[in-house]
Amino acid sequence: MSHPxxxxxxxxxxxxxxxxxxxxxIGTLSLWAIARKRQLAIPADLLRETARRAGxxxxxxxxxxxxxLIWAFTTDDFSVDYVLHHSSKALYWGYKISTLWSGxxxxxxxxxxxLSGYAFVLRLRHKNDVTLYAYASTILxxxxxxxxxxxxxxxxxFALVPGGIAPADxxxxxxxxxxxxxxxxxxxxxxxxxxxxxxxAFALGALMMRYPGExxxxxxxxxxxxxxxxLTCGIMLGMHWAYAVLGxxxxxxxxxxxxxxxxxxxGGTAFLHSVMMQEKRGMMKRWNVWLIFxxxxxxxxxxxxxxSGLVSSxxxxxxxxxxxxxxxxxxxxxxxxxxTFFFHNEHLKSENQLESIVxxxxxxxxxxxxLLAACFTVLYGTLLPVLSEFFTGSKITVVxxxxxxxxxxxxxxxLFLTGVGPLLAWRATSLRTIRRNFIIPCTAVLAxxxxxxxxxxxxxxxxxxxxxxxxxxxxxxxxxxITAITSEFLRGAGVVRTQTGKNLFGSAFLLTRRNTRRYGxxxxxxGIVLLFIGLAGAAFNQSKELEMGDGDSLALxxxxxxxxxxxxxxxxxxxxxxxxxxxxxxGQKITRLTxxxxxxxxxxxxxxxxxxxxxxxxLAADLYVVFEGRNADSGRPIIKVFLNPLxxxxxxxxxxxxxxxxxxxxxxxxxxxxxxxxxxxxPSSNFAAGPGxxxxxxxxxxxxxxxx
Amino acid sequence: xxxxSLHIVVLLVAAFSMLGAGDPSTRFDxxxxxxxxxxxxxxxxxxxxHVGCPNSTGLIQDLHAQVDxxxxxxxxxxxxxxxxxxxxxxxxxxxxxxxQTTWYIPGLVLVLGIVGILLLVRYWKGRLAIAxxxxxxxxxxxxxxxxxxxxxxxxxxx
Numbered sequence: 001m002s003h004p005x006x007x008x009x010x011x012x013x014x015x016x017x018x019x020x021x022x023x024x025x026i027g028t029l030s031l032w033a034i035a036r037k038r039q040l041a042i043p044a045d046l047l048r049e050t051a052r053r054a055g056x057x058x059x060x061x062x063x064x065x066x067x068x069l070i071w072a073f074t075t076d077d078f079s080v081d082y083v084l085h086h087s088s089k090a091l092y093w094g095y096k097i098s099t100l101w102s103g104x105x106x107x108x109x110x111x112x113x114x115l116s117g118y119a120f121v122l123r124l125r126h127k128n129d130v131t132l133y134a135y136a137s138t139i140l141x142x143x144x145x146x147x148x149x150x151x152x153x154x155x156x157x158f159a160l161v162p163g164g165i166a167p168a169d170x171x172x173x174x175x176x177x178x179x180x181x182x183x184x185x186x187x188x189x190x191x192x193x194x195x196x197x198x199x200x201a202f203a204l205g206a207l208m209m210r211y212p213g214e215x216x217x218x219x220x221x222x223x224x225x226x227x228x229x230x231l232t233c234g235i236m237l238g239m240h241w242a243y244a245v246l247g248x249x250x251x252x253x254x255x256x257x258x259x260x261x262x263x264x265x266x267g268g269t270a271f272l273h274s275v276m277m278q279e280k281r282g283m284m285k286r287w288n289v290w291l292i293f294x295x296x297x298x299x300x301x302x303x304x305x306x307x308s309g310l311v312s313s314x315x316x317x318x319x320x321x322x323x324x325x326x327x328x329x330x331x332x333x334x335x336x337x338x339x340t341f342f343f344h345n346e347h348l349k350s351e352n353q354l355e356s357i358v359x360x361x362x363x364x365x366x367x368x369x370x371l372l373a374a375c376f377t378v379l380y381g382t383l384l385p386v387l388s389e390f391f392t393g394s395k396i397t398v399v400x401x402x403x404x405x406x407x408x409x410x411x412x413x414x415l416f417l418t419g420v421g422p423l424l425a426w427r428a429t430s431l432r433t434i435r436r437n438f439i440i441p442c443t444a445v446l447a448x449x450x451x452x453x454x455x456x457x458x459x460x461x462x463x464x465x466x467x468x469x470x471x472x473x474x475x476x477x478x479x480x481x482i483t484a485i486t487s488e489f490l491r492g493a494g495v496v497r498t499q500t501g502k503n504l505f506g507s508a509f510l511l512t513r514r515n516t517r518r519y520g521x522x523x524x525x526x527g528i529v530l531l532f533i534g535l536a537g538a539a540f541n542q543s544k545e546l547e548m549g550d551g552d553s554l555a556l557x558x559x560x561x562x563x564x565x566x567x568x569x570x571x572x573x574x575x576x577x578x579x580x581x582x583x584x585x586x587g588q589k590i591t592r593l594t595x596x597x598x599x600x601x602x603x604x605x606x607x608x609x610x611x612x613x614x615x616x617x618x619l620a621a622d623l624y625v626v627f628e629g630r631n632a633d634s635g636r637p638i639i640k641v642f643l644n645p646l647x648x649x650x651x652x653x654x655x656x657x658x659x660x661x662x663x664x665x666x667x668x669x670x671x672x673x674x675x676x677x678x679x680x681x682x683p684s685s686n687f688a689a690g691p692g693x694x695x696x697x698x699x700x701x702x703x704x705x706x707x708x
Numbered sequence: 709x710x711x712x713s714l715h716i717v718v719l720l721v722a723a724f725s726m727l728g729a730g731d732p733s734t735r736f737d738x739x740x741x742x743x744x745x746x747x748x749x750x751x752x753x754x755x756x757x758h759v760g761c762p763n764s765t766g767l768i769q770d771l772h773a774q775v776d777x778x779x780x781x782x783x784x785x786x787x788x789x790x791x792x793x794x795x796x797x798x799x800x801x802x803x804x805x806x807x808q809t810t811w812y813i814p815g816l817v818l819v820l821g822i823v824g825i826l827l828l829v830r831y832w833k834g835r836l837a838i839a840x841x842x843x844x845x846x847x848x849x850x851x852x853x854x855x856x857x858x859x860x861x862x863x864x865x866x
Contacts (some may be wrong), residue, residue, distance in 0.1 A: 248755045255750065354833040377814040384800070384810055392806050394794045397744050401751065403797035406814045413818075464738055662829060703865040 006080050006158040008656050009068030010499040012039030013109075013158070016116070017148040018062035019054045020141050027051035027138030032417045034131070034210065044140040055137050058144065059120035066113045067306055069106060069157055079166035080107060081159045081362045087432070090572050092118040098183040099173055103324070104307065107186065114187075114194040116670040118223075119144065119546035122198060132216060135205025136198070143197050146329050154322055175574070175600040175610040179245050185237035192231025193299045195265055198223045200296035203289050210347050217275050217288070223666060224275075224292075227270045231663045235261050238604035247611035247626045249543060249642040251650070254403045256311040260302025263375050266298035270371040277364050277542065280426065282351030284340075284364075293337045293366070298375070311382060356428035363421035369604025369660050370414045377406055384461070397436050408470050412477065415532050418525050419481035422488060440487050443478040448479035464477050467539035485522045485529075492519075513669050527656030530649045537621075537646025545640040547631050558644050559623055564592075566637045574598040574610075577628055579637045583616055591616050595627035595639065608614050718744065737773045739784055746799050767796070814846055 030047035033040050040047065046303045069082070073096040086099045086106070101107040119140040126133040135591060151157060161167070176182075199220040206216035236259065259654035271291040275282040305311050308323025354361050381398045388396040423437040424591040449472060457472050459465035493507040502510060512519040547555045548563040555561075578596040582589055593614035600608045615622040624642040631638060741833065745756035747763040753771070754766040771792075774784040786803075788796050800807040 199852050246752055250755075253750070353836055355833065355836060356831050357826070357829050362825070365828075366822070369825060370818070373814065373818040373821055376817055380810075380813060388794070388800070388806060388810075392804065396794045396799070397796070397798060398808075398810075398812075399744070399750070399798050401742055402810075405799070406811070410814070412819060600769050 005068045005071045005075075005077065006160065009065045010158045011070070012061045012157075013063035013148065013151050015154050016058045016065065016112075017145070019058035019061060019705065020116075020144040020148055023051045023055040023141035024138060024145050026054070028477065031131075031134055031138060031209075036500065037565060037591060047132075048126045050575075051141075052134065052137055055119055055123050055141055058141075059116040062109075062113050062116040062148075065101065065151075065157075068568035069109060070097055070100055071536045073097065074205065075336070076170070077166070078168075078170050079160050079164070080157075080158050084161055084167060084170045086170070086173055086518060088170040091170075091173055094183060094235060098177070098186075101186040102173055102177050105151070105155045105159075107124055107190070108151055108155060109157050110148060110187065111194055111249070112144065112151060114190050115140065115144055115147060115197060116197050118195060122201075125511050128219065129215065131209060132205055132219070133213060136201040137208055139201035139204050140197060143201075146325075150307030150322060150325055154243030154325060156583055157244070172601055175598065175608045176245060177612075178600075181237050181241040183232075185234060185241055185650070188237055192227055192229075193264065193303075195227025195230060196268060196292070196296050198227065198630060199292050203292045204340060204381050207289055207344050207348075207396065210344050212347060214278055217278055220234070220292075221275065224268065225661060225665055226274060227642060228265070228479075229658060231261065231265050231268065231656075231664075232657055232661070233367050235265060237548055238650070240651065242667055243647070244613055244615065245611070247613050247628075249541070249624055249626070249640075249644065250400075250538075251647070254381070254399050256382050260306050262296040263302055263378055264295050266371050266375040266378070267291060268366045270375075271513050272366050273293055273364050274369075277361055281352070281361060283361065285350060286345060287368070289341065289345075293341075297330060297333060297337075298379075300326060300333065301379075304330060305382060312387060316440075321492060327349070338701055353421050358424060358429045358434065359426045360421065360429075363417060363424050367417050367421060370410060370417060370594045374407060374414070377410065378403075381406070383431045405466075409484070410620045411532065411535075412473055414469065415474065415477045415481065415529070418528060419477065419484045422525070423484055423524065437487075439482040444483035444528075445476045445480035449476040452476070459697055471536040471539035474532055478533050478536075482526060486527050488522060495679065506640050510669075514670045516666045517664045520660045520662075520666075523660030523663060525660075526655050527653045527658075530653030530656060532653075533626045534646045534651075534653055537644065537649065540645045541642060543640060543642040545628070545638065547634065547636050548581075548639045549634075549636045549639075554639065554641055556623075556641050558585060559641075559643065560591075561639070562626070563637070563639070570602075575602045576612075577627060577630060577637065579639060581625060581639070581684060583623060595625045598625045617648055619646075619648050624645045735781070736771060739767070739775065740771055740783055741784060742781075742798050743771065743788055746792055746796055755830055769793075 008521070027049050029040070030044040032420045033044035034048070036705075038044075069080075071077075072080045072083045073087050074085070074093065076083070076089050076209045078087075082105050083099075084105060086102045087096055091099070099106065101110045119137065122140065123131060123137050126137070128583050145548070165643045185218060202216045202223075221410060235258075238258065239251040242253065257685075274284055274288050274291055304323055304326035308321070308326065312324060312436050330517065347579055354365070356362065379405055384393050384398045388394065411547050419441055423434075423441070425433055452475055457468060457475075459472060460466040462468050489508055489511070490504075492511045493504055494515075496502065496511045497504060497509040500507065500510065542557055544554055544556050546552070548566075549552065550565055553560055555564045560583070562582045562584065564580040564582055566577070569576045569578070578594050581595070583591050583593055593616060595614040596612035598610045598612060600610060611626055611628075614625045616625075622642075622644045624644055626640045628638045630636065728852035741752055743753040745751050745753050745761065745764045745767065747756065747761050749756055749761070753764060753767055767788075770788070771784070774787060779787070782801070785797060785801060789801065794800070800810045802808050802811060
């Protein structure tokens with residue numbers, strides 16, 4: 001027992017695997033017995049309960065394994081191969097914890113831990129609907145068995161170093177990962193990835209048991225929103241990390257790993273919109289089931305693509321030979337989904353049908369179409385190098401220029417729908433309503449376009465007008481969407497003000513509290529518009545590169561950067577080259593920037609270079625300065641300066657999206673619980689005041705329900 | 709008259725598309741952003757920030773030479789692809805059938821989806837019309853019901 005914690009970790013993983021397998025097998029058996037009303041030696045209800053408890057215990061076991069690995073990192077136990085390859089004695093202790101997910105084995109353990117955590121919460125809340133939760137719990141156990149079998153049999157995180165003799169020090173953590181955002185970016189992303197297992201499990205479970213009604217949608221709505229929120233945060237943190245660390249001046253490189261995170265996000269976004277059709281109108285039931293199936297499959301497919309080495313990625317630290325495992329798992333999932341759907345979909349018939357192309361329902365349909373087209377394009381682009389090699393024998397590269405050309409029109413169409421959708425009424429929209437709702441946003445679009453052209457955005461004067469045309473359209477549409485959202489808030493607040501006598505701000509607040517989901521959604525849309533505006537700013541990026549000695553200066557679009565000095569420094573972790581640059585704007589010194597170039601593990605055979613970008617950030621633009629290296633002959637630094645307009649709008653937009661999602665998760669003010677006697681007799685046939693009518697679902701407090 | 713207008717439009721479009729085409733630095737920048745560095749950094753050629761990169765320096769020199777020779781953009785890109793393989797291009801050319809499909813398929817999927825939705829709505833509306841024709845006519849609205857419905861709509865709009 002020379003290595004107690006790795007042994008404990010290995011045992012905990014094995015135990016978790018056994019418990020999850022028990023939960024899957026016994027859970028399936030008990031649910032089969034209950035569904036078929038079969039008698040077993042032990043009552044099926046009791047078996048189901050033991051399966052649930054085994055599932056709960058598996059979380060404790062996986063947690064124990066993760067704890068053991070973190071313990072090994074924090075105590076520098078280099079007898080563990082994974083610790084040896086991803087940590088070192090000098091590594092800051094905070095990063096020693098984040099090394100858990102810095103490689104293949106650890107990140108799969110994190111995946112398993114998060115999945116068991118989600119399942120733990122789900123199993124604790126089983127009293128909401130014992131049978132549906134039992135189905136979901138069993139399906140989650142099936143997913144968990146897959147990940148644990150990988151950890152137990154294929155990529156054990158506690159494997160000891162060959163020979164069993166621990167080296168004195170480890171190889172250290174990849175310097176690109178030694179950045180605060182990288183400590184939270186992967187867990188956020190994984191919370192998003194893994195979280196889609198929960199709505200998937202509920203959807204599949206509900207389908208298996210032919211669950212009537214929309215309760216599973218109501219149960220999973222919050223799970224899906226939370227998951228979507230985590231994925232959004234994870235993607236944003238990844239973008240910001242790429243922008244601040246990689247030093248190429250951008251935040252999104254259309255790398256397969258980035259694409260793998262975007263695909264389920266697009267699928268999840270489509271699902272979150274589409275379920276509203278099912279809740280409000282009882283439509284799109286089959287579509288919704290498949291949307292969440294596909295979203296879950298995309299998380300597995302993305303992982304398969306990026307970990308199997310099938311497509312090359314700059315995130316090379318995640319590649320390995322586990323592709324065949326993921327392929328097999330994906331095929332099993334697809335088969336189960338197809339089989340279950342084929343035999344159990346009769347109860348998913350729509351209760352209503354679409355009545356007009358100019359309606360809220362059709363806008364949701366188009367929204368789904370555009371999101372899925374975007375998802376397909378990303379998947380297609382990611383797979384193109386493989387497809388090209390297969391069909392033509394030569395591999396092609398597919399990065400920014402391709403995606404920018406095919407994705408931007410799709411994105412602009414989506415932005416257009418973001419503005420149009422909320423202005424349309426359910427079922428059908430009259431011409432009068434269209435005129436009333438659209439006149440102001442359309443005016444805003446035109447005014448913005450004319451204003452921008454007057455202020456100098458003139459694509460017809462550019463050498464390559466595509467980018468600035470797209471930017472012009474994006475800014476104009478963005479103005480239209482913001483105007484539409486604002487007018488919706490004002491119109492609603494006006495009605496509340498008439499009802500309650502509050503001022504406009506109080507009315508808007510009360511309005512939002514009454515329907516947090518709807519107005520939270522509008523805030524999310526507002527954030528998305530800001531994000532689009534920030535993305536469109538890239539059409540006007542500029543850059544310049546110069547070798548700079550003491551006193552040399554570089555001018556870029558009104559900025560002047562003067563090199564005051566450059567020097568070198570060294571510490572136990574890395575050697576660094578840096579330059580001190582004074583930045584002037586309109587003759588005034590505004591800041592001093594210190595871009596760095598670090599060499600980690602110098603004087604070793606695994607030295608790694610990393611840039612520390614210096615950024616002067618304003619709402620208008622980022623001045624982004626990179627120390628690219630030294631000229632080998634002159635010894636002077638080579639500085640590259642980017643001027644990236646509107647980048648901050650992206651981060652602000654995402655923060656607003658997070659705020660809006662958090663708001664949408666807040667329960668609304670309770671609807672009226674007291675029925676009020678009608679003073680008019682209710683007509684029997686053609687007056688729709690039954691369950692689900694406007695009054696039954698009104699969010700008005702009882703005191704405010706008008707007496708009719 | 710129409711012919712002359714057409715000529716003017718064609719000339720304007722041609723002149724518009726040629727604006728700035730003769731500026732070598734602009735062409736260098738534009739084409740350089742359609743090429744990849746082949747050192748394994750997965751970055752656009754002109755964005756590769758590795759000083760002393762074994763590949764980008766040579767590629768950039770090649771690009772300067774090609775731009776100075778006055779060759780067209782597609783000729784330069786083809787030259788690079790022939791010399792370094794298709795991986796040097798940041799996006800596929802529109803040469804062979806496969807490369808062409810890579811550009812059209814996303815748009816085609818979107819257009820087919822839109823057509824599908826329009827057909828679906830038409831089908832649903834047709835079914836609704838048949839169902840409505842088969843159903844007995846609803847009793848006429850009374851003024852009191854209309855007033856009630858209007859008030860409910862106003863009060864529950866938000």
